[in-house]
Amino acid sequence: MREAASYIRSFQLSSSSPKPVGSSGKRLIDIALAGFGIVLLCPLMLLCLVACLLSSPGPALFGHRRVGFQGKHFLCFKFRTMVINGDEVLREYLASHPAANAEWEATRKLRFDPRVTAIGSLLRKTSLDEIPQLFNVLRGEMSIVGPRPVTEEELARYSTSVRSYLACRPGITGLWQVSGRSGTTYRKRVAYDTYYARHWSMILDARIIVATISVLLESDNAY
Numbered sequence: 001m002r003e004a005a006s007y008i009r010s011f012q013l014s015s016s017s018p019k020p021v022g023s024s025g026k027r028l029i030d031i032a033l034a035g036f037g038i039v040l041l042c043p044l045m046l047l048c049l050v051a052c053l054l055s056s057p058g059p060a061l062f063g064h065r066r067v068g069f070q071g072k073h074f075l076c077f078k079f080r081t082m083v084i085n086g087d088e089v090l091r092e093y094l095a096s097h098p099a100a101n102a103e104w105e106a107t108r109k110l111r112f113d114p115r116v117t118a119i120g121s122l123l124r125k126t127s128l129d130e131i132p133q134l135f136n137v138l139r140g141e142m143s144i145v146g147p148r149p150v151t152e153e154e155l156a157r158y159s160t161s162v163r164s165y166l167a168c169r170p171g172i173t174g175l176w177q178v179s180g181r182s183g184t185t186y187r188k189r190v191a192y193d194t195y196y197a198r199h200w201s202m203i204l205d206a207r208i209i210v211a212t213i214s215v216l217l218e219s220d221n222a223y
Contacts, residue, residue: 003199011068020069021168021200026143029205030169034137041131048079048128055119058084061132069169074141076111076149076170077132081120082113087093089115107186128214133172144207147193161190166199178211 020026038045052060057126083089093114094101100110116124123129136142142149149170150158158165175192176184184192196204 003154017071018135020143021197022143022205025202026200027082027140027195028203029202030137030143034134037131038138040125041134044061044128045083048123048131051119052079052081052123056083056094056117064150067146067152067155068141068149069166071143071166074136074139076142077130077136079123079129081117081123081129083116130172136197137172141169143169143171144173145194145196145208146174146188148174148176157186161194164194168193168197168200172213173208178208178215 049060058080061077063071063077066076068074090113094104100112103110120129133142137144147165147167147170150165155162155165175196176189179192180188185220195218
């Protein structure tokens with residue numbers, strides 16, 4: 001955590017570009033797509049909200065602290081897909097399952113996560129749990145396309161690529177999501193984020209958005 005905080009401070013002090021990758025042109029498209037998406041998906045969001053409330057005790061929505069552009073922290077919105085005592089459940093599970101612990105250390109994800117509720121599993125597989133991030137986009141904390149939002153702990157894994165991550169607004173979708181998602185290694189995920197930051201273009205964003213539709217229909221590596 002200290003190492004990640006050091007990366008952030010270093011970037012903020014040395015950065016000569018106060019604008020995120022894509023600048024105002026990308027931002028205008030984000031606002032238009034997010035606004036349209038919220039209006040179009042409003043009934044579906046209400047359905048997901050009710051399903052979360054009925055499936056298990058706890059709130060339907062939650063915000064997880066992530067690192068955004070220039071190292072600024074924000075609450076990344078999602079529909080709740082886990083039990084409310086998830087941290088405790090995870091610690092106990094990893095302590096008694098060495099193979100799962102190794103998987104967690106390698107990818108920060110579990111194919112069979114004991115914290116995930118029944119409705120949460122469905123929301124994750126279809127990526128419906130991430131619809132509330134459209135509001136993060138409107139608030140200027142995220143983009144439609146960009147690196148996957150990470151925690152400070154995860155940011156330390158970016159090593160020399162951390163500047164590439166901090167130069168972008170995190171995205172709802174991105175190269176990682178259309179290149180295997182949870183089926184890829186974390187090293188590849190970092191490589192995808194770095195490539196995106198260094199080779200961004202409107203055409204690349206359009207290709208990722210189109211590819212995202214196909215990936216959502218398959219949902220093989222979503223968990």
